[in-house]
Amino acid sequence: MTDTDRGHRYPEPLTLIRVAELVDGRLEGDGTVLVEGVAPLDEAGPSHMGFLAIKRYARLLGTCQAGSFLVSADMEALLPAGSPRVVVAEPYPALRSLLAHFYPERAAPAEIHPTAAIGRGVRIGEGVRIEPYAVIEDDVSIGDGSRIGAHCVVGARTTVGARCRLHPHVVVYHESVIGSDVILHAGARVGSDGFGYTLVDGSHRKMPQVGRAVIENGVEIGANATVDRGSLGDTVVGQGVKIDNLVQVAHNVKVGAASLLAALVGIAGSTRIGKGVWMGGRVSATNHLEIGDGARVTFGSTLMRDVAAGETMSGYPARPHREQMHKQAHLGRLPKLLDRVERLEVEVERMSAPGRADSTS
């Protein structure tokens, strides 16, 4: 990973005027202030822009050392009066542009490290970098400009597209398909066997897992995440999907394009996730579900049923978010309800007693 990663160092200072141009923002205050980086409010020094985009962090402004600010328009009023600032409507794309300037990626030298173990029939494109102790098995194909980290293992007959980045210690099993512009973090496992057994003579026998794992273009998969190969047919992670650390994607799952799965999400076998779905951390989905396009599933929820397109789900078991909120509200009224019923019982008892006396008299 040596000298090619973005790093903490060597920011090239910019004037605030230049920052405003770069991010297409509005400059307020002294535009000649020099900026050497961007930092959170509680870690910024005088040469940094403090970044404010989430209201709850405004409380840190009181002790903030930042010499200037990058701020979203709706929070500008929270800044100290007169402080130099660049104001933008969309703070995160602006931050992204700025970081790309301060921390430019440098090209990694293309080289096949002499300790890399390269099999027979391997096709390696232009400008590929293969780091120490990587193992590339027979008949693998690696596209132009891709980088295979130290100790990675790429199984036989797997194809890796162009401009991919496999961080160290990735394992891709045999016959997987990795598209272009894919990033796999350390310890990601792609194409491992699914959890498939069948009872034969009273013991669990392994079902051959003969499908593939297909990772489409522009996917990023986090550290120690696992994507199993298909049992029959393929497991597919669609174009531009982003998967966080320690996520499990089981055999024959399909994840639609541009979906986001946060850390520790678990998707059980054969579940189909639509396009543009968002799942918060620790969400899980049982097997054979259909989750519609654009669905959102809140942090920690557990899906046990199909989800309609565009629906927001929460809870365990997950229900539409609005319904879940009602349920919580009802639950919250339960203690008072107990009191009300008790009062009713006393009252009815009181009313009933003489009445019953009447009716028996």
Add this chain to the structure above:
Amino acid sequence: MTDTDRGHRYPEPLTLIRVAELVDGRLEGDGTVLVEGVAPLDEAGPSHMGFLAIKRYARLLGTCQAGSFLVSADMEALLPAGSPRVVVAEPYPALRSLLAHFYPERAAPAEIHPTAAIGRGVRIGEGVRIEPYAVIEDDVSIGDGSRIGAHCVVGARTTVGARCRLHPHVVVYHESVIGSDVILHAGARVGSDGFGYTLVDGSHRKMPQVGRAVIENGVEIGANATVDRGSLGDTVVGQGVKIDNLVQVAHNVKVGAASLLAALVGIAGSTRIGKGVWMGGRVSATNHLEIGDGARVTFGSTLMRDVAAGETMSGYPARPHREQMHKQAHLGRLPKLLDRVERLEVEVERMSAPGRADSTS
């Protein structure tokens, strides 16, 4: 993993008559149809058998391209009239037989790769394969026909039985015991230290973890799963147990024979799981529990108490499934209950008002 894994290719075509013989099924329709593989209904082409064993996938039959079908008897009626098919009572064992035919495992050449680092006093059986950069520490024993993947590390004094398959990047810590016919997937960690500390002078001091991890015959452990060694005494994963990806088995846990733990299951320290227990994905169990033989725990449940043999548990905290269903039903009636109490209050108020007038008159 090169040329020895099952793969997508080279299926040898079979007539449907031959398929019916292989799986001991009933042939309907044209038995001379040639079959080149089995596939899910939505991925099958004309040369494939479409596989139908789960009713909800019958909706895919309308657009299915399969030239023939492998189908369970209770779903045969759903197939297009007259389509060639093989009908079986138990579709999964049949599928398993068929896949073993189409995707035969080929023997891996027995060889010790020259880059493998082999310690002193290592005993290696007949027909063992050790792949590039594997590290076998001192006094390890590896049984006949086992295969140690690239970059695996087998710690000192560990024994590995016969016919095991350690996929690349497995780490087995020192003094572990791995039985025969064990499969460990990429990134599985066996014998790591348990989470044991004790307060000494106000800080957490590590408790030595001096027990072992014992993995019995026929176990399979998924990618990036972790099985800690015992603190005192051993952690034991019993015969034929199957463990999915990203599962945590803590120190001193005992998992009884033939139990199944699906992905992201977490078992806390010293909990004992009986034989033939099934835990769905994301189930967790707190420490020092006893979980009886044959218990079933539904997807996403959290066990906080002992479980009786044969019981089905669900929920958070988990309760017997029937009780949990009652609880959910009661909860579902809560909104109406609120309305009913409100009506009662109005009615009692109405009845009470004149009465109170009477009593004060």
Add this chain to the structure above:
Amino acid sequence: MTDTDRGHRYPEPLTLIRVAELVDGRLEGDGTVLVEGVAPLDEAGPSHMGFLAIKRYARLLGTCQAGSFLVSADMEALLPAGSPRVVVAEPYPALRSLLAHFYPERAAPAEIHPTAAIGRGVRIGEGVRIEPYAVIEDDVSIGDGSRIGAHCVVGARTTVGARCRLHPHVVVYHESVIGSDVILHAGARVGSDGFGYTLVDGSHRKMPQVGRAVIENGVEIGANATVDRGSLGDTVVGQGVKIDNLVQVAHNVKVGAASLLAALVGIAGSTRIGKGVWMGGRVSATNHLEIGDGARVTFGSTLMRDVAAGETMSGYPARPHREQMHKQAHLGRLPKLLDRVERLEVEVERMSAPGRADSTS
């Protein structure tokens, strides 16, 4: 890991008198009994001390083979009458002392294995051990007495303090900071990119992750756990924190000193955990939370809101434990409540019927 780890073997026998001295305990019974180790009650043989500190295991005493016992004072009465024993107030520190005697750690030979790939400008302290196939990138610094396991990758410009132990297959990304006396288990990933994207022209674009991962002194991190680097600013795991297997610590999280995070815990981005916090297994916390010093979060809970210092939280969503207990109690009374409301309705109907007749007459 070869010959330097604690192991199952070679205990040097001690008399019970000597054991009592070592652990500062009270001896009862025959002090000349020879002890070769400590074991759980159901695995102890005649030459072992059986260890009893948790009441529920007293049921194992009936069939226990132990020749003597190490027992906490409050459970002494449960032991078989007259059995030789050492009685202590605090059994776990006593056990720790005893295990340190029976299973002494032996010094690992300091050597740089010839297959280790060492970059330019690497500074290596005294007595460092670097095992086979480790990759140490440019400008890394490794402190005195540290040990880097087989296949570890330490990224460029990272510093590792003194007396650290990186078990095999650890990956530390570039520019991370590892303090002294840190233990990282197999497959731990430190400094991987956080899960940060922003929508640009309708697709998710990666936010550069330019902060660091900082692991302070005395931290232990379990197998396959992940600690992301900061996006802006740093992710910090504070002094003496202990993190179990398969835990996720997201970008910009701060974990205060001496906190404990059990297995499968997930902490989402920017959440701040105070000092001395305890989180049971599978706890998760959503992003941007503040969790006060000394908070406790029970097994399996899901934090969606800030937590006050010293509070005990449980449930999903987590609430103060006492409140949660009340809620559970109320829920438990729901079935009876339904019955009570039904009886009220009958009674009110009965009372109301003649009255209504009256009023319409």
